[in-house]
Amino acid sequence: MLVVGIGVAVLAPFLELFWYTIDWWQPATITNTKVGIEDLLLGFTNGGIAAVLYETVFRKRLYQREFKNPLKKIQLIIPPILGISIASICFWVFQIHSFYSNLIALFISLFLILLWRKDLIINSLMSGILLVIVCLPFYLIGILWLAPGYVQRSWLFENLTGILFWGIPIEDLIWYFIVGLVLGPFYEFSQQLRLRKIKK
Numbered sequence: 599m600l601v602v603g604i605g606v607a608v609l610a611p612f613l614e615l616f617w618y619t620i621d622w623w624q625p626a627t628i629t630n631t632k633v634g635i636e637d638l639l640l641g642f643t644n645g646g647i648a649a650v651l652y653e654t655v656f657r658k659r660l661y662q663r664e665f666k667n668p669l670k671k672i673q674l675i676i677p678p679i680l681g682i683s684i685a686s687i688c689f690w691v692f693q694i695h696s697f698y699s700n701l702i703a704l705f706i707s708l709f710l711i712l713l714w715r716k717d718l719i720i721n722s723l724m725s726g727i728l729l730v731i732v733c734l735p736f737y738l739i740g741i742l743w744l745a746p747g748y749v750q751r752s753w754l755f756e757n758l759t760g761i762l763f764w765g766i767p768i769e770d771l772i773w774y775f776i777v778g779l780v781l782g783p784f785y786e787f788s789q790q791l792r793l794r795k796i797k798k
Contacts, residue, residue: 603646610641725782
């Protein structure tokens with residue numbers, strides 16, 4: 599949780615500054631700057647929670663096991679590097695909206711992870727579903743109920759589909775699902791670990 603959370607927290611301010619706040623949303627920050635401490639906190643919580651949801655809910659434990667065909671170190675860093683590169687090219691070169699640029703990049707990263715580690719497919723799918731379920735109360739209570747009108751003031755709907763699900767921009771829910779698909783199994787993939795049921 600800490601490793602993935604810190605990794606995403608470090609990336610989050612850059613993603614907000616160079617992608618998301620340009621065409622997706624422009625939330626107010628405590629410091630009245632384009633990027634704030636909120637981005638670090640959101641990155642840390644999103645990444646950390648996504649990394650452990652599946653293991654926590656389904657009572658799984660990490661363990662080291664020799665693979666018949668262990669992945670080479672270069673393979674382990676290809677998905678994140680390729681993902682960031684593709685998203686950057688799609689956004690800055692081809693001028694594709696950051697939402698779609700991220701979807702393309704995340705799906706390619708996910709494809710490589712699951713191609714090389716088919717045992718993580720269930721982990722990935724359930725992590726995506728669970729992350730959406732976990733984020734719903736924060737939107738419904740923390741934003742829509744406690745701060746009515748915040749979504750209309752902060753999201754750039756002229757650049758989005760305008761489709762809302764319970765008042766939540768559909769792009770956000772899809773983004774959480776895809777991020778859960780990728781970050782859920784990422785630690786196990788990067789450390790070449792397996793999961794097994796915790797014995798009672």
